[in-house]
Amino acid sequence: MVLSRAQAAELDRRDDLAGLRARFVLPDGLLYLDGNSLGALPVGVAERVAHVVEHEWGRRLIRSWNEAEWFTAHRRVAAALAPLLGAGADEVAVADSTSVNLFKLLVAAVRLRPGRPVLVVERGAFPTDVYLARSVAELTGGELRLIDSPAELPAALDERVAVVGLSEVDFRTGARWDAAATTAAIHAVGALALWDLSHSTGALDVDLTGWDADLAVGCGYKYLNGGPGAPAYCFVAARHADAVLTPLPGWHGHAEPFAMSPDYVPAPGVGRLAAGTPPVLSLLALEQALEVLAGVPRAALEAKAHRLTSLFVELVDAHCPELAVVSPREPAARGSQVSLRHELAYPLIRALAQRQVIGDFRTPDIARFGFPPAYTRFVDVWDAVRLIRATLDADEHRDPRLAVRETVT
Amino acid sequence: MVLSRAQAAELDRRDDLAGLRARFVLPDGLLYLDGNSLGALPVGVAERVAHVVEHEWGRRLIRSWNEAEWFTAHRRVAAALAPLLGAGADEVAVADSTSVNLFKLLVAAVRLRPGRPVLVVERGAFPTDVYLARSVAELTGGELRLIDSPAELPAALDERVAVVGLSEVDFRTGARWDAAATTAAIHAVGALALWDLSHSTGALDVDLTGWDADLAVGCGYKYLNGGPGAPAYCFVAARHADAVLTPLPGWHGHAEPFAMSPDYVPAPGVGRLAAGTPPVLSLLALEQALEVLAGVPRAALEAKAHRLTSLFVELVDAHCPELAVVSPREPAARGSQVSLRHELAYPLIRALAQRQVIGDFRTPDIARFGFPPAYTRFVDVWDAVRLIRATLDADEHRDPRLAVRETVT
Numbered sequence: 001m002v003l004s005r006a007q008a009a010e011l012d013r014r015d016d017l018a019g020l021r022a023r024f025v026l027p028d029g030l031l032y033l034d035g036n037s038l039g040a041l042p043v044g045v046a047e048r049v050a051h052v053v054e055h056e057w058g059r060r061l062i063r064s065w066n067e068a069e070w071f072t073a074h075r076r077v078a079a080a081l082a083p084l085l086g087a088g089a090d091e092v093a094v095a096d097s098t099s100v101n102l103f104k105l106l107v108a109a110v111r112l113r114p115g116r117p118v119l120v121v122e123r124g125a126f127p128t129d130v131y132l133a134r135s136v137a138e139l140t141g142g143e144l145r146l147i148d149s150p151a152e153l154p155a156a157l158d159e160r161v162a163v164v165g166l167s168e169v170d171f172r173t174g175a176r177w178d179a180a181a182t183t184a185a186i187h188a189v190g191a192l193a194l195w196d197l198s199h200s201t202g203a204l205d206v207d208l209t210g211w212d213a214d215l216a217v218g219c220g221y222k223y224l225n226g227g228p229g230a231p232a233y234c235f236v237a238a239r240h241a242d243a244v245l246t247p248l249p250g251w252h253g254h255a256e257p258f259a260m261s262p263d264y265v266p267a268p269g270v271g272r273l274a275a276g277t278p279p280v281l282s283l284l285a286l287e288q289a290l291e292v293l294a295g296v297p298r299a300a301l302e303a304k305a306h307r308l309t310s311l312f313v314e315l316v317d318a319h320c321p322e323l324a325v326v327s328p329r330e331p332a333a334r335g336s337q338v339s340l341r342h343e344l345a346y347p348l349i350r351a352l353a354q355r356q357v358i359g360d361f362r363t364p365d366i367a368r369f370g371f372p373p374a375y376t377r378f379v380d381v382w383d384a385v386r387l388i389r390a391t392l393d394a395d396e397h398r399d400p401r402l403a404v405r406e407t408v409t
Numbered sequence: 410m411v412l413s414r415a416q417a418a419e420l421d422r423r424d425d426l427a428g429l430r431a432r433f434v435l436p437d438g439l440l441y442l443d444g445n446s447l448g449a450l451p452v453g454v455a456e457r458v459a460h461v462v463e464h465e466w467g468r469r470l471i472r473s474w475n476e477a478e479w480f481t482a483h484r485r486v487a488a489a490l491a492p493l494l495g496a497g498a499d500e501v502a503v504a505d506s507t508s509v510n511l512f513k514l515l516v517a518a519v520r521l522r523p524g525r526p527v528l529v530v531e532r533g534a535f536p537t538d539v540y541l542a543r544s545v546a547e548l549t550g551g552e553l554r555l556i557d558s559p560a561e562l563p564a565a566l567d568e569r570v571a572v573v574g575l576s577e578v579d580f581r582t583g584a585r586w587d588a589a590a591t592t593a594a595i596h597a598v599g600a601l602a603l604w605d606l607s608h609s610t611g612a613l614d615v616d617l618t619g620w621d622a623d624l625a626v627g628c629g630y631k632y633l634n635g636g637p638g639a640p641a642y643c644f645v646a647a648r649h650a651d652a653v654l655t656p657l658p659g660w661h662g663h664a665e666p667f668a669m670s671p672d673y674v675p676a677p678g679v680g681r682l683a684a685g686t687p688p689v690l691s692l693l694a695l696e697q698a699l700e701v702l703a704g705v706p707r708a709a710l711e712a713k714a715h716r717l718t719s720l721f722v723e724l725v726d727a728h729c730p731e732l733a734v735v736s737p738r739e740p741a742a743r744g745s746q747v748s749l750r751h752e753l754a755y756p757l758i759r760a761l762a763q764r765q766v767i768g769d770f771r772t773p774d775i776a777r778f779g780f781p782p783a784y785t786r787f788v789d790v791w792d793a794v795r796l797i798r799a800t801l802d803a804d805e806h807r808d809p810r811l812a813v814r815e816t817v818t
Contacts, residue, residue, distance in 0.1 A: 099684040
């Protein structure tokens with residue numbers, strides 16, 4: 001190894017964020033490098049959810065909408081999220097899934113830019129993002145323009161573009177856009193910038209205000225640790241908040257929900273993006289989970305992400321040359337994940353799981369490893385590479401039984 | 410009283426469904442008549458949710474998508490719901506909120522009936538239903554036609570109508586459509602019938618197949634007892650399932666989710682209506698809750714609903730003449746709720762809560778009481794009317810402090 005395990009342990013001792021790890025329930029002996037898919041369980045969430053189910057739902061029943069403040073929970077969660085997004089609390093709404101929020105904001109964006117029919121997204125974006133953009137183009141009589149790489153964006157930008165929807169971090173490769181410069185380029189043609197931050201928030205120095213972003217969405221269950229299928233969020237810059245029109249108006253987003261009027265009057269600002277009743281158990285799990293990251297500087301999370309991923313790249317380069325690093329080598333140009341290419345990536349990931357190293361597979365040949373800065377140690381990186389090497393040496397990834405596909409998310 | 414408490418207790422002793430009550434956690438001394446807003450907590454749900462959080466999420470982490478079958482949970486819940494809807498398991502999808510599902514199906518309905526621009530809904534429907542229908546009309550270049558009463562439906566039906574969206578049971582009055590006859594009338598002009606069953610399923614003999622319904626939606630947290638904001642469902646009749654096009658295509662509804670293709674190929678049948686990652690904690694709470702109603706005949710639930718609501722109406726008529734029954738007096742013409750009109754309905758509901766009788770208020774003057782047949786006893790009805798009478802006699806509903814509005818859902 002290019003550095004010893006003792007040296008890695010020394011990095012952990014000097015890590016200002018090391019104390020956060022104790023705020024998570026992490027199984028002994030597991031090297032969990034898939035928090036970019038499902039974040040670990042924070043301490044306190046199980047107790048909070050149990051209280052919500054047994055006391056608030058079970059004993060207080062309907063009264064908890066007021067007493068336990070379920071009705072305003074989505075606003076509290078939005079306020080807790082805002083600092084992690086570089087946004088104001090009044091610019092963030094928490095509701096529905098990332099998909100539904102993306103749909104709402106794509107339609108809203110097209111309406112904010114009448115006479116501009118074009119939506120631009122990446123062909124290689126998370127598939128739902130492409131499907132939704134195509135659907136919105138069809139519904140609004142617009143046009144979908146797909147780009148195959150960041151280099152194609154400048155040529156795709158013109159005065160016919162209403163909105164450009166980009167994932168700050170690519171889910172397959174970990175490649176990261178320069179969000180500030182890209183937003184500026186999008187604005188230069190008068191279009192709106194919509195960022196999908198699912199693979200960013202909680203791990204990187206997301207700064208929607210600094211980027212001058214217009215719109216954003218993201219999920220609650222990756223680096224935010226809100227639990228499987230946690231509610232998602234959306235961001236609308238204050239300058240647009242009172243102009244945004246959602247295609248999914250609902251009573252939770254009405255100016256006077258309990259007037260129960262057949263006439264829709266949107267709530268002021270971003271609150272109008274709420275529609276139906278939120279999944280309260282999942283929403284309050286997310287609220288509890290966000291306490292772990294309260295007050296943690298975004299820049300500190302990103303700095304640690306750089307160091308963790310750099311160490312992993314360095315060790316893989318040195319010890320596992322048969323695995324090609326496909327993530328960018330410049331730390332600031334990638335998310336908190338590193339993707340490796342190998343023709344046997346699928347059985348390799350399964351063989352590693354048998355050794356208690358959890359990464360994940362993305363078709364056709366990507367082994368993906370995530371390094372959530374809140375709970376990943378430098379020794380975890382060191383141990384993971386040692387076990388990857390041992391797995392390759394033992395040809396465990398060539399076991400034909402592991403090549404038979406099962407569902408993997 | 411027109412019958413004694415002992416006679417009410419005798420009705421409970423003869424009630425075939427009486428045993429179901431033991432499957433719920435109900436606080437001692439509380440008369441909970443608001444299960445039509447938030448259903449009670451079934452026994453076993455707290456344990457199931459705790460296991461999901463602590464073991465499946467906390468210890469097994471991402472592996473639970475396969476191991477604990479999170480990925481297919483929405484299909485299991487759909488299969489458990491189907492018998493309560495009179496539907497086939499392959500006609501039901503569980504996803505998102507009722508609002509989002511209604512949006513999907515309204516857009517799908519307009520697409521199934523090209524050349525027919527009109528959507529018909531009731532002006533007095535649950536407000537979100539009206540807002541969404543208006544939004545879909547705007548997005549599809551269509552036209553919204555509002556009716557003010559069931560009597561206006563025939564005149565609203567013509568060959569320009571694509572879809573009629575109706576709530577089987579009115580959330581304010583409890584009035585119920587004749588769903589089979591109404592569906593036939595809608596079909597007679599070639600339009601599609603979309604039923605909102607939020608106030609029906611789990612309490613009434615919903616029979617989508619028998620009605621020949623086309624589409625339906627409903628929530629999981631009222632008579633299905635899935636917990637606050639439980640995931641919702643939608644129904645698409647088998648004859649339409651492969652023709653339905655959702656405006657919210659997502660990877661969970663793709664024919665090959667893990668191909669991660671930029672080209673959307675809808676899953677066969679109703680499964681295409683899934684989009685994003687479901688809120689797993691809330692979804693599995695609903696799955697556990699549905700075990701209580703497994704194998705319970707829908708007709709038995711409805712028969713008990715008739716008897717409970719009839720007893721309440723009879724006792725209110727006899728003992729509380731100042732409260733006007735606004736729900737229909739024919740049992741089959743109402744849901745499992747009874748709404749009473751009084752100018753002080755709001756402080757009355759709050760005064761009753763102080764006596765541990767929980768109903769709810771709907772603006773401007775409706776006191777609403779729900780009688781979930783799965784756990785409401787005949788003695789509960791008797792005791793509630795006695796306490797309503799005592800509250801009125803003591804003029805507690807005239808306490809000006811109780812007239813000050815707070816948020817009530």
